[in-house]
Amino acid sequence: MARIQRVKAVPVHYEFEDRYEDPESPHLSLYYHDDKANPPEFDPDHRHNHRGRPRNPNRPAEIPGLFRAAINIKSRDDETRLAYFVRHDFVNHPIAEKLANLAFGFHPIAQVDELDGKGLDYIRGSLFPSQKGRVLPHDIPGANNDLIDVLKPEVKKAIQAEATIFVFGSMFNTRNGIHNVHMNQGNIEDFEQDDGVFQDGGLLIKYHDHWTGVFLAFASQAVRTDDTDGHALRNPLVTWADVKSVTLANLTNHRVSLASWRFHNSVGQTQDLPRHAALDSQAIQKFEVPNCPLSNTGDTITLLNEKGLRVDGVSYGWKQGQQEGRPIIFV
Structure with a gap:
């Protein structure tokens, strides 16, 4: 120690x-x-x-x-x-x-x-x-x-x-x-x-x-640890890098460009996706959202395309928000 x-x-x-x-x-x-x-x-x-x-x-x-x-x-x-x-x-x-x-x-x-x-x-x-x-x-x-x-x-x-x-x-x-x-x-x-x-x-x-x-x-340290010794709880292991991210899954049969796409939370904060972001068919990728924090008391996050149109979105409540580090997946 x-x-x-x-x-x-x-x-x-x-x-x-x-x-x-x-x-x-x-x-x-x-x-x-x-x-x-x-x-x-x-x-x-x-x-x-x-x-x-x-x-x-x-x-x-x-x-x-x-x-x-x-x-x-x-x-x-x-x-x-x-x-x-x-x-x-x-x-x-x-x-x-x-x-x-x-x-x-x-x-x-x-x-x-x-x-x-x-x-x-x-x-x-x-x-x-x-x-x-x-x-x-x-x-x-x-x-x-x-x-x-x-x-x-x-x-x-x-x-x-x-x-x-x-x-x-x-x-x-x-x-x-x-x-x-x-x-x-x-x-x-x-x-x-x-x-x-x-x-x-x-x-x-x-x-x-x-x-x-x-x-x-x-960022590699766990956000859930044992109350006695402080060791990481690994079932599942959730790190600080995991907490600050949203996972997108492309379930189509073609590649999707995400250039100029962005996330939007319920209070109007936004996070632009990387300039050259794209998802291959059936691919899953994690994106960080440091400028679009999600409330642990419940929130709504929306995915907007390059025209500002809603592609998808998900809402969660207080109970889900208390599960620190759980990724939100758009499907």
Whole structure:
């Protein structure tokens, strides 16, 4: 089990490893200190000259005088994407009140704290509405379509506002930072030893008038886990990648082009299908719908063709909506 600590600190600098600097296991490095009364001096250009270059394994990631939160933004698994959730009204969550008076610095999460609501659990903790998350790649061309795009505004705002951050994760062996700032349950079999309940990582940001919660999970992690050990429930196995998708089946005897087709939910949000999308005869394909979230209290999703005409649709109620990750299939 990944033993999780929480740290209360002040964020002061950040660095992202893009697809050129580290295509295999990149991180967001969020640098912070825990002495608000006497903030340390540091060199913000310590790593600047290495940006956009191939990764140098001999280059230290640390900045003298600061701690570092190493936040994964790509998986080493075959499914390399992460699921991303942000909640800008986190002050309404009971854990916010419990953390507000915490002293600056590292604090272990003991079993009693987990039961008292001071540990994070993506499945049991009501931390965010899962249907509003996005499954995103690490770094691809375009705007607002990868993890760097969505994380950068959050950490930049926290630094500029001199906000207080609460980072949940595992302390480095060197004790100069924290990692595992992501979901720590429902892992693939190679990482089951890190599973645990109320042992998830995450980033909470306290501003003067509101809180923001930022939560990350590997897309390959299960959304249903055992209440005792946090291991994935595999009958059936449902992952975050599965939750954010709709499956289409072409039951005709000819190929169907889906160019300019789109999904439409009951509140008017839409998701365009990929430009060159098509389904061969009798083929089945899964399409992600990050811009067209489906409510877990019931919803209607409609498939529209290139002329905006309804091709098919399906509705479901509250009971079906509670079955997290169940695909909706048009037939």
